[in-house]
Every structure is written in C-alpha cells, then in structure tokens.
Amino acid sequence: MLLVEDDRVLADLLVWHFEREQFVIRQTGDGDEALLLAEEFAPDIVLLDWMIDGVSGIEVCRRLRRSPATANVPIIMLTARGEESDRVRGLETGADDYLTKPFSPRELIARVGAVLRRVRPALAGEALRYADVEMDVVAHKVRRGGKAVPLGPTEFRLLRHLLEHPGRVFSRERLLDAVWAHDAEIELRTVDVHVRRLRKALNEGGRGDLIRTVRSAGYALDANAD
C-alpha cells in the first residue's frame, strides 16, 4: 500500500491504523516521489491526497493510469476538496473511490477492503499468511519474503492446508485425508517425502525451517521450527 499525504498528523494516524490491519505501507507527501515509489514497490493500492507537493494528486492519478506497470493499481482519492465537480473529476480521471476529509479511518479501511475485494480477491481474504509466507490461492502463487516459491500441485495443497491451521500438528493419516484424494491408498511415508520437498522449496533462500517435526505425531507449521 502506498499513502500519498503531506499532512504529517493524518499520515501518521493512517499508517498506524493500516499497520494494525496487517498492511505493508509506505508513505510520502510528494507527487514525484509517489510516482517513483509506485513504480518501484508495485503497491497493491494507492491512497492519494489531491493537494500535495510536486505533481498534483490528480496528475499522479492520471500518470499512474497511463503507465503500463501501474495501470491496474486501484486508487482511492482522499481530499479536502468536497465539491461535487471535484469528486466527479477525480472519479473520471481513474480513481476507484473518492473520500472527502474529514473521514473516519474505519470507513477508509472499509472502502479499501471493498476495492481490494474487487480488484484482487486474493488480498481481501483469500490470501493466506504465516510469518513471511504468503499464499495467493486464486493466482496459485506462493511467496516467501516477497520472493516467488515454485511449488508442485501436491506441495501447494499441503502448504495450503498447513496455512489454514497454523501451529496445529497433523498426523500423516490426517494429512493424507486432507491433502490427497480421500480414497487414495498411499504409503504413509510418502507424506514425509512431500514435506521434505516443501521444506526444500520454502528454505531455498537460506531461511529458517517453518515446518516442525513432532516425533511420533506428525508435522506442524511453526515459525520457530528449528
């Protein structure tokens, strides 16, 4: 998420609120810098004040829409300009929503939720997270620390199941039931092999193990696995 707002007090307030909602947020009060940050960090959504230093908010909006790299980023305009003509102009320039100051953080969060639900369903509830692992179920993608992790279908389903119940220990039997076809007659030890493959893929970047082995019980997702 990228917040473009030059009012320090409001900016800090919003950053605090959104970080509490698990957003990764960057902030600037300058239009030119906003464009650079948007290119570089490919935010999931942009909150944009109209009256800022450098390039104006409406112009930032226009340029974001024009650049292929950012053309699809959702934008919520966030401004004191409450005239109907301003609102219409903002929306017609390509903003997805337009909120007039003063507004409550709660409403803004709700609107961000509504827009994200529409644009990237994965980000508004269908994304599974644990520690620095992120799974986009719809796009069928997994990232750890922002870096893509290539997984086979079975490894993907296995990780998905673990992410849906983080911390919980599953016996091999339970995992076979949950991850494999329910009528599959498969050797129990096969689970070990897939856990191993999943571990290998996840730890590729030299990071710590996320899967804890519980002797004579099974496996669990656990940030302090080692």
Next chain:
Amino acid sequence: MLLVEDDRVLADLLVWHFEREQFVIRQTGDGDEALLLAEEFAPDIVLLDWMIDGVSGIEVCRRLRRSPATANVPIIMLTARGEESDRVRGLETGADDYLTKPFSPRELIARVGAVLRRVRPALAGEALRYADVEMDVVAHKVRRGGKAVPLGPTEFRLLRHLLEHPGRVFSRERLLDAVWAHDAEIELRTVDVHVRRLRKALNEGGRGDLIRTVRSAGYALDANAD
C-alpha cells in the same frame, strides 16, 4: 442495470438520467422482487436502497453475494442512512460503494463509471491493459508494445477473459464456460491448442510469455510467466 428504490420520484429521476447514458435499466421498490430480477436479467450493476419493502437492502446485498449467479455483480448502496457505522456495514457486507442521500445524479453516474471500469472495463468503454498488452474491445484490436497483434475470434475472447481477471488461474472447464458458448460440448484439451495459438501470436515479437501454465490447474495471465 437494476435499480432498487421505492421512492418513486428519485427512481424516475435516476431512470431518466441513466437511460440518457445508454444504460438498459430495470427498476423495483421491493426486496424480494429485486432478487428475482437480479437472477433473471443478470444486470451489469445493481443500485440498492437500504430501506425498501420486503427484504431489506442490506439483506438483498448479502443474498446477491451468496448466490453464485450474482456473486460478482457490482453493488452500489444508495441510502439515507449516513451514519459511519451504516456505511462500514454496507461496505463490509459486499457493497462496492456507498452513497448517502441526498446525492447528485452526476456523482452517482461517475461512481457507476468507476466501479464498472474496475469490474468490467469493456462495458465502460475502456481499453483493457495488462503489462504491455492493450485491447480495444470495441474496435476489436489488440496491441502489444504498440504493435498490432492479429488474433482470431476465439483467441480474442480468450485473451479478453484473461485480461478481465489478470493473475487469476482458470481451469480448462472455467475457460470453456467463459469463452465458448455456454452449452458447447468441447474437448477440454482444445483449450490448450487455443492457448498455444494465443501465446504464439502474442510472443511474435520475441517477447516473454505472458501466460502461465499451472500444472493440473489451468492457465493464468502473468507478467512473470516463465
């Protein structure tokens, strides 16, 4: 478009405005009837008053979201309930936008435009874009990096569908449903062949592949496909 509003005067005013904007609009003031109409006419967007006869607006919203046939229809709530808690509740129930009476028809039209641009860009007269690909739906033209890409009708519809949901993985069944006639009984593998033809056409200029194959799942549009 479906308008659910029991205030006759406001309803007539809005119908007049939207018909002038080339919308095909149906109107009712009753919640139960609204649900039936939504099923039957599959509107592109729903404008929904909170306080109506029969099932309440918020409940209509919830049920539209729950039914598979209407789960993806964009909804704008349109009501006199201006309390922040009402707005948040509306948005969290699945509404895409929330407008408090009184509002100007012009702003509503702008917001309808913003939502449609997001959900069905083709309907809002917008070009579809992803990475360096640009599709003009009306003119039936596709360009990549500014250079025209010749596509057959099926390839065009296939790409269009992918562009409308970038990043998302579609199974072959889903693609057959979305891209081919809904009653077509076609071999699943046929999708592969069309994907290949589309890939070939798009990558003619020696650019990287934009379509990601997800083994045992389907295909997705993805800038980092390889």
Next chain:
DNA sequence: TGAAGCTGTAACAGCCGTGTCGCAAAGCGG
C-alpha cells in the same frame, strides 16, 4: 464457387510430478 482463414480433434513426444524403496542419520529410553 474457390480460396483463405478459423476451429476442433487426434496423436505423439517430452517433461514434470509422484510414489516407493533402501539406507543414513537422529531421537529416545534404558
């Protein structure tokens, strides 16, 4: 009516994912 283009299907080759095995390594209890 003829040619060109588009579409759906079948066939085949190559590759990736999967399940299993044997052995090494690590816990665990005495």
Next chain:
DNA sequence: CCGCTTTGCGACACGGCTGTTACAGCTTCA
C-alpha cells in the same frame, strides 16, 4: 553407551499432464 524407533535423504521408475503438430471440416469473404 547401546539398541530400537522414527525421520531425513537421494535415487529411480512410472504415469499423467502439457506442448506441439498435422489434418479435416467449417465458415467467411471476394
């Protein structure tokens, strides 16, 4: 320290999935 149990590891063969090509039937347009 020893022996037993459980888990990790590498290798391998099989099977299924996907990419690719060729071809025949069909539509479209001149």
